Amino acid sequence: MxxxxxxxxxxxxxxxxxxxxxxxxxxxxxxxxxxxxxxxRVSQPFSGITPQALAAEFAEIDLTQPLPSTEAALHELSQLWLRDAVWFHHPRYIAHLNCPITLPTLLAEQLLSAVNTSVDTWDQSAGATLIEQKVVDWTLQQIGLPQGSEGIFTSGGTQSNLMAMLLARDSRVAKETPERLVKHHGLPAEASRWRIFTSALSHFSIQKSCALLGLGYEAVIAVDYDDDYKMDSTKLAQAMAQALAEGLIPIAVVATAGTTDFGSIDPLAEIAELCHRHQAWFHVDAAYGCGLLTSTQFRHRLTGIELADSVTVDYHKSFFQSVSCGAFFVREASHLRHVTVHADYLNPLSAKQEGTPNLVDKSLQTTRRFDALKMWLSLRILGRESLGDAFDQVIALTVETHRRLIAYPQLEVLHAPELTTQVFRFHSTSELSANQVDEINQQIRKGLTRSGEAMIAATKVKGKQYLKFTLLNPTTSIDEIQQVIEALIHRGEALAGQRLQRKQTVGAH
Ligand SMILES: Cc1ncc(COP(=O)(O)O)c(C=O)c1O
Structure with a gap:
C-alpha cells in the first residue's frame, strides 16, 4: 500500500x-x-564498416551514465547500430537465410512485447496459449501429420532439431525399457552404440544437439550425397547395414528438406521407408524448405514429409516472419512427455489433470515469447496463399538467376535450384592455381561486403571455396541480381588480372 x-x-x-x-x-x-x-535512406544492404571501426565508437560508451533524454539515446543508437545495420529487406541482401518480413509480423511484435505475454502457462497467457495451439494445429495440417500429432513454438531450427534428437533418444529407451526413462536415470550403457544418420550437407545443429545430449559428434554418421546434393538413399541403406554389422544401433535418420547451401530436398519417402525397416526415428529438418508447405506450385516437392516422426519448421526463414519464429512438430504427442517436468509453483500435474493447457509441458523453455502471434496475424491479414505465392515468386527468381549464371564462362555453377539458393564460383578462363581461385572467390565476397553494394554468402564444397546467393525476397528483380552478378565478375576479373600480372613479372625476372 x-x-x-x-x-x-x-x-x-x-x-x-x-x-x-x-x-x-x-x-x-x-x-x-x-x-x-x-x-x-537505405541505398545498399550494408555500409561496409569493419568490426574494428565500429568497436572504436563503442569505446567511449559508459553504461553507468544514462543519457539526458530518450531522444539522445535514440540519436546515439542511430550512430552505433542503425547507420551500419544489415538490411534484410534490401534486394541486394542475398547472403543468408534471412527474409524480408510481413507488416503483420511487425504489428504482432508491437502487441506481444507490449502485453509481454509469456506462453509457458495458461495463467500467464490465456488466449495467447489458444492462439499458439491454433497455429500449431494449422501447421500440422499443412505438413499432413495425423490426428494425435502435436507441436510447440521454438526459438528456431537449432532448438527444434535439439528437441527432435532428444525425443528420438528418449523414446527409444522408453520403448525398450519403459521403467528406465532417460529423464530419470540418464543414458543407458548401450547409448555409446547409438548412431544418427544424416546427409553430409545437413545443418550443424544436428551434431551440436548430439553433443549436448551426451551422444557426442561421433554418434552422427554423415551419409554421402548424390549429384543433386540430396542424401543418397542407397548409401544410407549401406551405412545403416554396416552400422548394424559393427554392433552399432541406428536410432534415427535426419533428412533435410532444404539444405542450407543447396536448398536440396532429401528423398523423404525413401528415407521414411528405411527408418520404418530399422525402427529408427525419422526427423525432417524443414527449417528452410517449409516455405513449400503453402506453395501452390511446388508443394509436391515436400511429399513424404507427412511420414516423419518429427519436423522442424522455421517461419523466420521462408514464411517472412521476424526473428525468432520457429516450431517443432511430432507425430505422436505422447513423446513430448520426455521434456515435461511438473513444478508445483508453475504447472503442477493437477493442472494437467484438470485440462489446463500449459504449453511449458511441451517445451524446453520456461518463459517463452508469444511468437505464434506473428504467424496468426500474417494468416489472418494476408492469408496462406499470399505467403505461398511469395515463396513461389522467389523460386521463379532463382530459376532465372540460375539461367543467367550458367551463361557466363567465368562462372562454375554447381547445381540447378530446387529452392532459392545458388552455389557457384568465379573461375578465370586464364591459368590460375587452385589456391588462387579459392582466394579470388574469398576476395570477391569480402570486397562486396566491404563496399556494401551487395551481401552474398560463401561456403566450401569438397574443400573448394564457393560463393552463394540465398534469395528470399519476392520484391527483388532479376535486374538487381544481374547487377550483383556483373559486380562480382568484374571484381573476379580484376583480381585474376592482378595475379596473372604478378606471375608474369616474377617470370620475367
Ligand atoms: C537446414 C537448417 N536447419 C536448421 C537451421 C538452424 O536454424 P536457426 O538458425 O533458426 O536456429 C538452419 C539455419 O540456417 C538451417 O539452414
Whole structure:
C-alpha cells in the first residue's frame, strides 16, 4: 500500500502502465519515425564498416551514465547500430537465410512485447496459449501429420532439431525399457552404440544437439550425397547395414528438406521407408524448405514429409516472419512427455489433470515469447496463399538467376535450384592455381561486403571455396541480381588480372 495516495510514485513515470500511455504512444512514434528515416535512406544492404571501426565508437560508451533524454539515446543508437545495420529487406541482401518480413509480423511484435505475454502457462497467457495451439494445429495440417500429432513454438531450427534428437533418444529407451526413462536415470550403457544418420550437407545443429545430449559428434554418421546434393538413399541403406554389422544401433535418420547451401530436398519417402525397416526415428529438418508447405506450385516437392516422426519448421526463414519464429512438430504427442517436468509453483500435474493447457509441458523453455502471434496475424491479414505465392515468386527468381549464371564462362555453377539458393564460383578462363581461385572467390565476397553494394554468402564444397546467393525476397528483380552478378565478375576479373600480372613479372625476372 502506498503511504499517501496523493504522493507520486517515481517508478510510475518510467514503467509501462495505464499512467504512462502518452509516453508509450510518443515512444512508439519515435521508434517508427527513426526506423522510417533510416529505411528511407537505405541505398545498399550494408555500409561496409569493419568490426574494428565500429568497436572504436563503442569505446567511449559508459553504461553507468544514462543519457539526458530518450531522444539522445535514440540519436546515439542511430550512430552505433542503425547507420551500419544489415538490411534484410534490401534486394541486394542475398547472403543468408534471412527474409524480408510481413507488416503483420511487425504489428504482432508491437502487441506481444507490449502485453509481454509469456506462453509457458495458461495463467500467464490465456488466449495467447489458444492462439499458439491454433497455429500449431494449422501447421500440422499443412505438413499432413495425423490426428494425435502435436507441436510447440521454438526459438528456431537449432532448438527444434535439439528437441527432435532428444525425443528420438528418449523414446527409444522408453520403448525398450519403459521403467528406465532417460529423464530419470540418464543414458543407458548401450547409448555409446547409438548412431544418427544424416546427409553430409545437413545443418550443424544436428551434431551440436548430439553433443549436448551426451551422444557426442561421433554418434552422427554423415551419409554421402548424390549429384543433386540430396542424401543418397542407397548409401544410407549401406551405412545403416554396416552400422548394424559393427554392433552399432541406428536410432534415427535426419533428412533435410532444404539444405542450407543447396536448398536440396532429401528423398523423404525413401528415407521414411528405411527408418520404418530399422525402427529408427525419422526427423525432417524443414527449417528452410517449409516455405513449400503453402506453395501452390511446388508443394509436391515436400511429399513424404507427412511420414516423419518429427519436423522442424522455421517461419523466420521462408514464411517472412521476424526473428525468432520457429516450431517443432511430432507425430505422436505422447513423446513430448520426455521434456515435461511438473513444478508445483508453475504447472503442477493437477493442472494437467484438470485440462489446463500449459504449453511449458511441451517445451524446453520456461518463459517463452508469444511468437505464434506473428504467424496468426500474417494468416489472418494476408492469408496462406499470399505467403505461398511469395515463396513461389522467389523460386521463379532463382530459376532465372540460375539461367543467367550458367551463361557466363567465368562462372562454375554447381547445381540447378530446387529452392532459392545458388552455389557457384568465379573461375578465370586464364591459368590460375587452385589456391588462387579459392582466394579470388574469398576476395570477391569480402570486397562486396566491404563496399556494401551487395551481401552474398560463401561456403566450401569438397574443400573448394564457393560463393552463394540465398534469395528470399519476392520484391527483388532479376535486374538487381544481374547487377550483383556483373559486380562480382568484374571484381573476379580484376583480381585474376592482378595475379596473372604478378606471375608474369616474377617470370620475367
Ligand atoms: C537446414 C537448417 N536447419 C536448421 C537451421 C538452424 O536454424 P536457426 O538458425 O533458426 O536456429 C538452419 C539455419 O540456417 C538451417 O539452414
Amino acid at each position: 502506498s503511504k499517501n495516495n496523493s504522493e507520486k510514485n517515481a517508478f510510475e513515470e518510467w514503467l509501462f502502465n495505464d499512467k504512462t500511455l502518452d509516453d508509450y504512444q510518443r515512444n512508439t512514434q519515435l521508434a517508427a519515425n527513426l526506423i522510417s528515416q533510416h529505411m528511407a
